[in-house]
Amino acid sequence: MIPATFAADIVGAGALRPGPAPVTRPAPAAVAQEQWSAYRLDDCTEQSLSPPGQIKRMGRGQAMAIAAVQRAIDSCGAPPARGSATAVSVGTAWAEEGDEIIFLENLIRFGEKGAKPAFFVNSVKNALASQLALTFGFQGENQTFAHDALSFESALWQGARLLRAGRARHAVVCGVEALVEFQEIHGHLLGCYGTDPAPLAPLAEKKRAAGQGTLPGEGAAAFVLTAPGAVAAPLARLVGVRARGPLQRAPALSTSDELALVEQALRDANTRLGGVGLLLVGANGDPALDEIYAQVAQRLRARAEGLAVGVYRHLTGDFATASALGFELAVRAVAGRAVPSEVRVVGGEPRSIERVLLYHVSSAGYHSAMIVSA
Amino acid sequence: MSARPRVIVTGMGIVSAAGWTLEETWEAIAQGRSGLRAISLFESQRCAKLPVGEVTGDPAARSGLSGGSRSDHLAVWAARAAWSDAGLSAACFAPDRGAVVFGALSGGMMFTEEFLSRLHLDKRVEPHNLADRACCNSADRVAELFGLGGFRATVANACASGGAALGLGCDLIEAGEADVVLAGGVDSLNRVVLNGFNSLMLVSPDGCRPFDAERKGMSVGEGAGVLVLESEEHAHARGARVRAWLAGRGNTCDAYHVSAPQPEGRGLHEAMRLALADAGLAPAAVDYINAHGTGTADNDPAEAKAIRALFGEAPPAVSSTKRFFGHALAAAGAIEAIVTVLALERQAIPANLGLRTVDPKISLAPVMEYRQAKLDVAMSTSLGFGGNNSAVLFRRPGTWGEMR
Amino acid sequence: MATLEQQIKERLVQALGLKIAVEAIDDNTPLFVGGLGLDSVDVLEIAAMLSLHFNVEITSGDSGRYREIFASVHSLADFVRERQAASA
Numbered sequence: 001m002i003p004a005t006f007a008a009d010i011v012g013a014g015a016l017r018p019g020p021a022p023v024t025r026p027a028p029a030a031v032a033q034e035q036w037s038a039y040r041l042d043d044c045t046e047q048s049l050s051p052p053g054q055i056k057r058m059g060r061g062q063a064m065a066i067a068a069v070q071r072a073i074d075s076c077g078a079p080p081a082r083g084s085a086t087a088v089s090v091g092t093a094w095a096e097e098g099d100e101i102i103f104l105e106n107l108i109r110f111g112e113k114g115a116k117p118a119f120f121v122n123s124v125k126n127a128l129a130s131q132l133a134l135t136f137g138f139q140g141e142n143q144t145f146a147h148d149a150l151s152f153e154s155a156l157w158q159g160a161r162l163l164r165a166g167r168a169r170h171a172v173v174c175g176v177e178a179l180v181e182f183q184e185i186h187g188h189l190l191g192c193y194g195t196d197p198a199p200l201a202p203l204a205e206k207k208r209a210a211g212q213g214t215l216p217g218e219g220a221a222a223f224v225l226t227a228p229g230a231v232a233a234p235l236a237r238l239v240g241v242r243a244r245g246p247l248q249r250a251p252a253l254s255t256s257d258e259l260a261l262v263e264q265a266l267r268d269a270n271t272r273l274g275g276v277g278l279l280l281v282g283a284n285g286d287p288a289l290d291e292i293y294a295q296v297a298q299r300l301r302a303r304a305e306g307l308a309v310g311v312y313r314h315l316t317g318d319f320a321t322a323s324a325l326g327f328e329l330a331v332r333a334v335a336g337r338a339v340p341s342e343v344r345v346v347g348g349e350p351r352s353i354e355r356v357l358l359y360h361v362s363s364a365g366y367h368s369a370m371i372v373s374a
Numbered sequence: 375m376s377a378r379p380r381v382i383v384t385g386m387g388i389v390s391a392a393g394w395t396l397e398e399t400w401e402a403i404a405q406g407r408s409g410l411r412a413i414s415l416f417e418s419q420r421c422a423k424l425p426v427g428e429v430t431g432d433p434a435a436r437s438g439l440s441g442g443s444r445s446d447h448l449a450v451w452a453a454r455a456a457w458s459d460a461g462l463s464a465a466c467f468a469p470d471r472g473a474v475v476f477g478a479l480s481g482g483m484m485f486t487e488e489f490l491s492r493l494h495l496d497k498r499v500e501p502h503n504l505a506d507r508a509c510c511n512s513a514d515r516v517a518e519l520f521g522l523g524g525f526r527a528t529v530a531n532a533c534a535s536g537g538a539a540l541g542l543g544c545d546l547i548e549a550g551e552a553d554v555v556l557a558g559g560v561d562s563l564n565r566v567v568l569n570g571f572n573s574l575m576l577v578s579p580d581g582c583r584p585f586d587a588e589r590k591g592m593s594v595g596e597g598a599g600v601l602v603l604e605s606e607e608h609a610h611a612r613g614a615r616v617r618a619w620l621a622g623r624g625n626t627c628d629a630y631h632v633s634a635p636q637p638e639g640r641g642l643h644e645a646m647r648l649a650l651a652d653a654g655l656a657p658a659a660v661d662y663i664n665a666h667g668t669g670t671a672d673n674d675p676a677e678a679k680a681i682r683a684l685f686g687e688a689p690p691a692v693s694s695t696k697r698f699f700g701h702a703l704a705a706a707g708a709i710e711a712i713v714t715v716l717a718l719e720r721q722a723i724p725a726n727l728g729l730r731t732v733d734p735k736i737s738l739a740p741v742m743e744y745r746q747a748k749l750d751v752a753m754s755t756s757l758g759f760g761g762n763n764s765a766v767l768f769r770r771p772g773t774w775g776e777m778r
Numbered sequence: 779m780a781t782l783e784q785q786i787k788e789r790l791v792q793a794l795g796l797k798i799a800v801e802a803i804d805d806n807t808p809l810f811v812g813g814l815g816l817d818s819v820d821v822l823e824i825a826a827m828l829s830l831h832f833n834v835e836i837t838s839g840d841s842g843r844y845r846e847i848f849a850s851v852h853s854l855a856d857f858v859r860e861r862q863a864a865s866a
Binding site: 029030084088093095100101103104105107108109111112113115116117120121122123124125126127129130131133134136137138139140141142143144145146147148150154157158161164165182186189190243244245246247248249 | 418419420421469470478479486487490491493494495497499501504505508509510513514517518521522523524525526527528529530531532538542545548549565566567569570571572573574625626627628629630631632633641644758759760761762
């Protein structure tokens with residue numbers, strides 16, 4: 001294995017992904033179109049996702065996070081212990097915003113008498129991380145990162161950081177976003193999404209029309225991390241995370257800046273591009289953003305012939321923490337030494353995969369590179 | 375363990391109901407003057423008479439930031455003050471080595487409120503402020519302003535966010551990932567939080583009285599606190615003034631209940647213990663604790679029990695300063711950390727304003743009057759919904775050996 | 779017209795989003811320990827529901843009787859009837 005200055009072993013992974021195609025429904029009056037589409041966890045309401053025997057209502061994001069973490073734990077040889085040796089690190093841009101909107105709508109409809117206390121409590125953004133702690137009994141360091149497309153990467157970084165500092169024996173890291181109607185309205189009004197109901201086809205020949213943007217989605221992915229070497233046969237090893245925000249609003253994205261981030265991430269991880277089998281990117285079908293992704297992929301492929309390029313947001317839709325679902329696919333790729341069949345390969349011929357480089361950039365200019373190794 | 379870089383506070387900036395500067399804040403504390411008053415930021419029927427910690431004056435006019443939410447304006451004000459206090463300039467660090475970690479909760483909640491109100495009541499769609507409602511915007515605005523191109527995060531740990539952000543700032547410096555970190559917290563008043571806490575029957579009609587026998591709850595507040603953190607090597611190399619050492623921190627989760635603290639304060643106990651272990655100090659070394667002390671029925675006894683359990687029969691001097699500026703939510707941990715550093719600098723303990731008679735069920739004797747004291751080590755604690763706990767420990771310069 | 783107990787059950791399931799059929803709640807099912815497993819925040823949610831939909835306020839003067847008032851659907855209904863009679 002290539003030694004790395006920054007590493008954590010991934011010993012468990014699990015994900016909840018939306019249905020294979022976007023769902024189209026009548027749109028509310030607030031947006032200027034009759035129908036709208038989104039990738040949804042089909043038929044997965046918080047009721048069906050809630051742990052069995054749970055009578056009390058649970059927020060949808062909470063239910064998704066718990067289900068993902070349970071899957072990650074189930075995939076572990078030795079599950080993380082209850083108590084203070086297990087830390088929790090959640091990345092979520094909006095947490096349980098659905099409950100916040102319900103609280104606010106009741107306040108507006110009924111006046112201050114309509115304030116619903118249980119929904120206020122749940123709308124505080126650490127509701128997912130604290131519910132995970134409550135459900136699984138994890139009492140170690142508990143952090144919620146809520147910074148748009150940096151959220152999951154920060155959570156991952158912190159989990160690895162804690163383990164290296166010896167402040168936890170296990171870190172449960174989760175990236176989650178539950179689609180909320182208000183979020184969809186917000187995205188449509190700000191021009192992120194369009195009216196084309198077709199499944200996303202990132203980096204495909206046939207592109208979405210200009211101005212069509214992408215489509216919203218939702219999902220959750222969770223990982224159990226330990227310090228490197230703590231377990232005999234981890235699924236994979238995280239060897240680098242580099243995530244940065246822009247230094248101005250609505251920045252002009254440049255291929256050279258993007259390449260610089262990727263190159264620096266490779267240097268941080270002491271990894272050569274030649275050793276990377278798969279470049280997995282968060283291209284979301286938005287024509288303008290796809291262009292940047294295509295240029296970056298092309299330049300990287302020119303330097304490393306063996307590099308295959310894959311996309312995954314045709315499975316998830318677009319949301320700030322979708323990179324967590326990409327990460328789960330990367331872990332599976334390394335664990336199985338092969339590209340998972342759901343990933344769509346858009347360039348190159350995948351061979352045996354020992355290393356995956358994930359690269360993400362958003363229209364707002366947040367970008368990240370993550371490297372997973374066998 | 376001692377090979378890791380030690381973390382220094384080289385600058386601080388603050389704004390709250392107690393004032394717009396460090397001086398104004400400390401003057402209010404020294405004079406025992408509460409900044410709580412009835413809300414003027416928006417209309418309310420049920421909450422109209424509840425004392426809140428509202429910042430007086432106009433943050434939008436004073437921040438120098440064009441556009442953005444109230445939270446953004448408060449954050450930028452405090453960040454500018456901290457930057458200037460630390461004597462920083464762009465030359466002090468490479469862009470990729472400057473980081474921002476802010477605790478936040480509300481963000482631009484008022485914009486969400488306004489949008490939904492207009493939609494429901496007038497059927498009008500006015501999206502122009504929607505882009506400014508995310509709670510991560512404040513950190514972004516500060517990063518843009520000061521060219522902080524390194525690690526960037528918004529921590530949303532409810533009322534323990536500010537303290538958690540400081541701990542994360544330490545993590546970055548110890549990991550060698552940043553030379554300068556602007557760490558802190560910001561929050562602003564809005565209808566959701568005020569009505570939210572009020573619907574939980576947690577808000578006092580006569581202003582918070584932490585640890586008091588007649589306490590009736592918390593007072594919701596707002597504000598921002600920003601601390602500049604650097605490694606001692608980096609601070610020394612540029613001749614920065616040391617305000618305090620950030621010597622230790624601890625972060626835990628009760629895993630007990632969504633909003634009530636574990637009644638024995640066990641999670642907080644562990645956070646404080648971790649902070650002491652981190653600093654390599656025994657409990658007896660602590661001279662002052664700036665407690666979370668919100669004045670609610672549940673928080674105060676749990677916190678008192680945690681302090682007694684860890685510090686024993688003769689705990690350090692304790693006071694909660696929440697009656698000066700209210701419970702500033704995600705900003706509280708940062709604002710109160712600043713007050714804690716000021717206490718070390720001024721060698722004085724803030725009074726537990728609002729306290730008349732200690733609750734007989736609480737075995738603590740908080741400091742009732744502002745007084746001078748020899749203080750070398752002080753701790754700031756925060757507890758949040760969901761059981762998040764944070765403890766941050768500071769040492770006065772000159773008490774931790776020579777600069778290395 | 780549904781009984782007060784029935785109305786309260788429906789409002790309870792709706793306000794708290796309970797994953798249980800209205801019919802499955804007995805008038806005397808304990809709301810808290812041993813029954814539906816509600817907690818202190820749910821008490822406040824129920825209080826808000828009573829205020830909004832039944833125009834009945836729980837005041838600090840009632841705090842000594844919380845356990846009694848919130849014990850079951852039946853006790854909630856009795857409380858509502860008591861308050862409505864008092865204000866008539």
